[in-house]
Each structure stands twice: as structure tokens, then as C-alpha cells.
Amino acid sequence: MLADIASNLSLGLSVAASPEGFLFLVIGAFLGMIVGLFPGFGPAAGIAVLIPMTFGLQPTIAIIMLAGIYYGSMYGGTITSILINTPGESATVASTIDGYPLAQKGRAGPALVMQAIASFFGGTVGVVLITALAPSLANFAASFGPSEYFLIIAVGLLMLTTMMGDNKFKGFISALIGFAIGTVGVDVMSGQQRFTFGSPELIGGVYFVAVAIGLFGIGELLHCVYNGQHRQPTKRLRISFRDKEFWPSKEDYYESRWTFWRGSGIGFLAGVLPGSGATLGSIIGYSVEKKVAKDPEKFGKGEMRGLVAPEAANNAASAGAMVPLLSLGIPGSGATAVLLGAFLMWGLQPGPLLIVNDPEFVWGLIASMYLGNMILIAMSIFAIPLFVKFLDVPYVNVVPVIVLLCIIGAFAINASIIETWILVVSGLIGFAMKRYGYSPAATVLALVLGSMAEETFLQSYIISQGTMNLFWERPVSLVLFIVLLAIVVLPIVLALLVRSKSAREGLSNKV
């Protein structure tokens, strides 16, 4: 098995380390750092907006560049979390809790270096685990039928929507909106037109890229305007790696030695599980680290472990999320949903057969992630002064860049003004969703997986002759069905238990 992995990786390296592959990997990683750096502009938006710029490239090189943007943004997003208490994207919200207090204590340099090392560690552990797991999972998934695929999609979407705290319901509605948009166009089973209102442009369905760019690109941009980013004065920050105080102390490394591993393990698992993603991974990573610490009172006041845990976790999660994408063809987060859209645009169908049919692509992508992490740690430490300079650019000058890229990019794909209007409307909806606690990621995920969900559901229905017993007759289906039921029922049971417990306590207090 190890020999297989070695030969596959050397095949992948021949693609990723080719002059063209390496050049676009560096460009992707660099752009990813910048995408992460600008608050509110996350990896999903970055990938969606920059998809049209990869038109002239070979599919493998284009995906290597887009993947570089994806994991590169995790590195860049923390710089603003630490320096100005403004997370570059959702997955780095947890990094502000201890990152910013560290900077306030005058330890911005060590915090930036430790986040880079944690990101590298988490990212590399994640890629090593992809290398080991993706082919095995693909082999296992080759036996999956429609019922298993439908249940995986349902579990993924339910997890994404139920992991949203107070906003579970809004997450569920967000996913339903995605499914509803996905039903526009011709029905694959019967050929009947649905919700096209006689428009020939809608026969092929609502184009996913326009919706994704709108929800993530314009939506997040409007949310940043709402938060007042465009009215913020320029932050003149100066960081130099030549300063003595720039480097972390031995205690920083020593105290965080297990945090790297815990954060990476938790993050990777969160990434692999469909629907949880890097944001949740980083928050769980932080929460667990605080719980296992002997001195939890230090957290929130500038504790290095409180920064290392979410950073290792969000990078490991971004790698982990590639496992279900590559082996099952099912994205686990908004950003990987956009990546899936890019795969499909390039004619690549992710799933168990992708590794068999297109090993150069899959292993090229995996190998590029090893190289990408090395490039990113070097950039994150030695080019930090350069990236910090980007924060000198006022956000008011960044807004038009994003708007023009979104509009021109969306129009350029199919030269369609209707799609451009769909983008604008999606942008407004995306803003309202973000503002009122809905989940644009759930919408995009459901939109991408909508037709697959419908197809597999109907296939299962037809195969089981309307009895639906296919969902619990096969062993894998049965396990997934139990997980699905647990996700739905457990929170209700727990809530009822808590309510009855508090009622009992209230009664005993009265007595």
C-alpha cells in the first residue's frame, strides 16, 4: 500500500511541480492569502469570483490554483484576526479570541509565527491523512448505491444546518432555498420543464456559479459595507521578522506541543464529516483545548494555545473537507461546494471513479497541497510584512475590485445578462441571509447537490418499488439512516430532558 501511495504521489508531484503547475500554485496560494486578508471575503467567495480567471488554463492547473486559494485563505484570514480583531473569514473567528489579546500584549509577532506554524502543521497532517484515506474511501464508496448517496447528502446538509446554535431553523430554510433553486430547469427523469416561466435561458437551470458568486461575493461584500469596513481608516501596521520580539519563545512551542496534534485531529475530523467544515472545526478545536487545559482561566486573555488550536484545526479541516469531495463527490462546506462547481465546469466528475479514471488530476491536486503548505508557511513568515502592507489599502478601494470581478466574471462565463441579474439578486439575498443568521453555505451546498439528491431519492424509491426499504435494508444505508435519525431526534430529546430537569428543580425549590 505504501508503495502505491509513493508511486501515486510521485505521479502527482510530476504534475504539481511542473513549471506551469508550480507557477499557478504559487499564484493561487498568494491570492488565497490576500483573499483571507480582506475581512468578510472568505474562500468560497474568493474561489467563486476567481473561477472565470482560470478559463485559459488546463483543468488540473486551474483546480490546483483554485485549491491554493482555498487553503491559502485559511493562512491569510488569521493575520487580521490577530492584528485588528477582525476575522478575515468565518473560520478564523475563533482565532480572534486569543489572537487579538496576544497582539495587545505586544506579542503580535510570535502570534503570527505560531499561527503560521499551526496552519502548516494542521494543513500537512490533513494532507497526509487525505493521502491515506481518500483512495480507501473511494474504494469503499464504489459499492454505494443511490440510497447511500441520498442519505450522505441528507446527513451532510442536516449536520450543516443543525450545527448552527440558535439558527438551526434558519440553516434548514437556507438548505431548502438551495434545493428550490436547484429544481429550476428540465427534470432529469421526465424531461418536463419546471419553474422556467417560458424563458429559454432557464431551461438549463439556474447556473450555480452566478448564484455562488452572488451569495458569497456580493453578499459578503454588502455585509462588510454594512459593518462599516469601507469607512474604516487605513491601518498602518508594521511588522518585521528582523525584530527580536518577532519570534515565539521556547515556552510557546513547549506549551503548544500537544495542541498542534489535538487541533489537527479535531479539525480533520470536522472537515471529513459532511457539513461541519473549517468554521465549526476551529471552534470545536478551541473549545476542546480550553476544556483539557489545566489553566482554562488564561484563555481569552492572550493564551498561545487558544490561537494554535483553532489555527491547526481550520487548516486540517480545509484539507479534510477534500476527502468527501474527491472520494464521494460530495462537498462538506460552502467553499468545497464552489470547488465542486469548478470541477464540473471543467468536465471532472468527482466521486469514487475519479481516482481510477483521472489519477493525474487527483494525485496532482493532493501533491500540490503538500507543496502549497510549504509555500504558504514561507510566505506567512517571511512575507508577513508584505501582506500587512495590503492592509494599508483602504477597503473603499477594494470594494470596486470585488464588484467588477463578480459582475464581469459572471457575465463572461456565458455572456448572459440574465445570469448577471441572478447574481445581483443572489447578492442581495446573500447579504440578508448573512445579516439575519441564515446560511449561504447551506444554500450553495443544497443547490449543488439538489439534482443529485432528487435523482438518488427517486432511484431509491423506484428500486424499492415505493416501499423505501432500501434506506434501511443495506448495512451502510442502515448506519446512515440511524445517524440521520439521531441528528433529528437527539437534539429534541436533549431539549426535553433539560426542560423536564429544570421543571423538577423548580418544583423542588418551591417545596
Added chain:
Amino acid sequence: MKKWFAAGLLILSVAYTAHGLSTLTLVTSSGRPAAGFFPLLIGLLMMISCAVNLLGDWREESAQRRSGIVPRHQADPEAEAKADALGVDAHGIDGGQDYGRDVLIVFLYICGFVAIMKPIGAFLAMVLFMLAFLFTFNRAHVLSNLIYSVALPGFLYGLFKVLLNASLPISPFGF
């Protein structure tokens, strides 16, 4: 506004279901699910969940009005809700003013940009959008605004039209 957005979603879900029911076949002659089956399922779920959601938002806003307590402006509501669910306090990034009026202005400029793109061409539309935006939000820097408003559209037009050979609307002047 939160409850109005929730109400809008409820109206849309009712319209979606009603349109689906009136135009699509639910079951084939052989009793199998047809094109309208899945949309009906989604529509029903949407109507129920949007109605419950609207009720919740309505109650929340009424409670806020009664108590007079205005919630703090949240920077990232979704991520913060996830953190709350796990007992992690991530609200240190909250607070500050909100700029709803600016959102409306930017959105109207974007709509204007898309509306004029076909008749006057992508390049001129980009320039006009940038001039409008920068002279609204960055008035103090007249010269740099002018240069930036021509340079960025020029660069992007060159990149998409010349380098990537993308099809962009052309103005009556030929660019």
C-alpha cells in the same frame, strides 16, 4: 427588517408551491413520482419552516420592543451562533455602528452598472460605476479616484477581453 425578510421567504415559498402544484405533474400514470413530486416536498417543508421561522422572528422583535433592549451589532452572526452552541464566547468582534444606507447605495450602483452594461459596453459601465462609487465614499481623493476609475477597468477589460478572450458587451464606440 428581520421579520420582513422572513415574511418575504414565506411568501416566496407559498408562491413556489402554488406554481409547482398548478404546472407540474405529481405522479405518473404508473404511480411513480413525477417532475412535481420533489418540488412539492420542498415547497411544503419550506412553507412550514418559513411560517415557524416568521413566528419566531416576530416574537423576538416584539420582545425586544417591549424590553427596549437593542441587541448589539453582530459582525458574523452565523459563526458566532456556532460558537455559542459550543459554549465559546466569540462576541469580542461585535459592536460598532451599522451602515444600512450605504448598503442600499452600493446595491443601487451595482444594479445601475448591470443595467447600463449592455447599452454602453462593459468598459464604460465599469468606469461609471467606479466614479459613482468612489465619489460617494471617497470624495477627498479626486485625482486618485479619477486615475483608479480608468486604470482598474482598463486592466480588467484587458485581462478578460484580450487575455481570456471572454465575450464582454461592447460600446457603440467599439470598445
